Amino acid sequence: SSELTQDPAVSVALGQTVRITCQGDTLRSNFASWYQQKPGQAPVVVIYGKNNRPSGIPDRFSGSSSGNTASLTITGAQAEDEGDYYCSSRDISRNVVFGGGTKLTVL
Amino acid sequence: QVQLQESGPGLVKPSETLSLTCTVSGGSMKSYHWTWIRQPPGKGLEWIGYVDDSGSAKYNPSLKSRVTISLDMSKNQVSLTLNSVTAADTAVYYCARSVFVAAQNWFDPWGQGTLVIVSS
Numbered sequence: 001s002s003e004l005t006q007d008p009a010v011s012v013a014l015g016q017t018v019r020i021t022c023q024g025d026t027l028r029s030n031f032a033s034w035y036q037q038k039p040g041q042a043p044v045v046v047i048y049g050k051n052n053r054p055s056g057i058p059d060r061f062s063g064s065s066s067g068n069t070a071s072l073t074i075t076g077a078q079a080e081d082e083g084d085y086y087c088s089s090r091d092i093s094r095n096v097v098f099g100g101g102t103k104l105t106v107l
Numbered sequence: 108q109v110q111l112q113e114s115g116p117g118l119v120k121p122s123e124t125l126s127l128t129c130t131v132s133g134g135s136m137k138s139y140h141w142t143w144i145r146q147p148p149g150k151g152l153e154w155i156g157y158v159d160d161s162g163s164a165k166y167n168p169s170l171k172s173r174v175t176i177s178l179d180m181s182k183n184q185v186s187l188t189l190n191s192v193t194a195a196d197t198a199v200y201y202c203a204r205s206v207f208v209a210a211q212n213w214f215d216p217w218g219q220g221t222l223v224i225v226s227s
Contacts, residue, residue, distance in 0.1 A: 033213035048213035
C-alpha cells in the first residue's frame with residue numbers, strides 16, 4: 001500500500017513561518033488533507049483539497065502541493081499551534097493513508 | 108452542527124470481538140462516507156475502514172480479514188466490529204464523517220474517541 005512520509009519533529013520560533021511536509025507517490029494525483037491534534041483531543045482538519053480552510057481555522061494556515069510533496073505552512077506561528085500534525089490522502093485503490101505525524105514545537 | 112459520539116466497552120479480552128458504535132447527531136448521514144480511525148497510545152493515526160451511505164464498505168488491507176463496518180441510518184449509527192483482538196489492537200478509536208470528492212478527501216468532524224484496552 002502507499003505510504004506518506006513526514007518529518008517526526010519540527011520547531012519554529014514564535015511568530016515565524018514553518019512548513020510541514022508530507023511525501024508520497026499518491027500525492028502526485030491526490031490532494032492531501034491536514035489535521036492538527038493536541039494532547040488528549042481528537043484531530044481537527046485544518047486544510048483540505050488544493051488549499052481550503054474549514055470555518056474557524058485561522059488564515060495563517062495554508063496548503064500547497066508540488067509533485068509528490070504536500071506542504072502545510074503556518075505563517076506567524078502562535079503558541080496555540082503546538083501539537084501533532086498529520087497528513088492524509090487516498091491511494092489508487094481508494095485506501096486511506098495517513099502520514100506518521102509531525103510534532104510541532106513553538107519556541 | 109453535526110456531532111459524533113463513540114461508545115462501547117473500554118476493555119476487551121484477547122481473542123474476543125471489539126464492538127463499537129458511533130452515533131451521529133445534528134445532521135443527515137446521506138451523501139457522506141463514515142470512517143473509523145484508531146490511534147495506539149503514543150502513536151500515529153491508522154485508517155481502519157469506511158462505509159458509504161449505501162452501506163458499501165472498504166477496509167484497510169492489513170485489517171480486512173477481521174473488520175466489519177456497517178451503517179444503520181434509521182438509528183443514525185455506524186458500527187465497527189474487530190474480531191480476534193490482541194494487545195496490538197489497544198487504541199483510541201475515532202469515527203469521522205468523511206468526504207471523498209474527486210482527488211480530495213477529508214475527515215470532519217471527528218468524534219471525541221474512545222479508548223479500548225485489550226487485556227485479560
